[in-house]
Amino acid sequence: MDKKLFEIIACPLCKGDLKYRKDEAELVCRPCGLAYPIRDDIPVMLDNEARTLTVDERLDGGETPASSPEGDAAGEGSA
Ligand SMILES: [Zn+2]
Numbered sequence: 338m339d340k341k342l343f344e345i346i347a348c349p350l351c352k353g354d355l356k357y358r359k360d361e362a363e364l365v366c367r368p369c370g371l372a373y374p375i376r377d378d379i380p381v382m383l384d385n386e387a388r389t390l391t392v393d394e395r396l397d398g399g400e401t402p403a404s405s406p407e408g409d410a411a412g413e414g415s416a
Pocket residue numbers: 348349350351352353366367368369370
């Protein structure tokens with residue numbers, strides 16, 4: 338799975354960042370409350386294919402306080 342791919346993919350609705358959930362094989366947009374499926378390693382960026390997040394999933398963490406966007410060496414590290 339190419340993580341770089343997910344970094345350039347934005348939500349088609351709000352153009353916001355998506356959160357990759359490896360366990361679910363989904364790309365989650367929390368502002369929209371939608372989870373886009375990944376099929377055969379291909380993200381399906383269609384809102385009519387997306388799953389609506391449950392309340393629990395919306396509340397569920399997702400925040401990553403350890404790594405802030407600024408000051409983070411964006412993946413330029415080990416290959
Ligand atoms: Zn969105």
